[in-house]
Amino acid sequence: MIRLKCSDGSSDRAEGRVKSVTATTLRVAWEGSGTDEFVKAKGGQLPEGLPTTQVPGA
Structure with a gap:
């Protein structure tokens, strides 16, 4: 079981289960x-093909 707590109170992806692990x-x-x-x-x-966005203030 994985439990995460976001400082802004969001509960998206707050609790999950590991389905598989490889190397x-x-x-x-x-x-x-x-x-x-x-x-x-x-x-x-970082792996290729990741979506990117402009960092605010950069």
């Missing part, structure tokens, strides 16, 4: 929010 991935099924897959970064770099 490079972690899949979490969130209560009411679907499933996410987290991928281990290679060589300290």
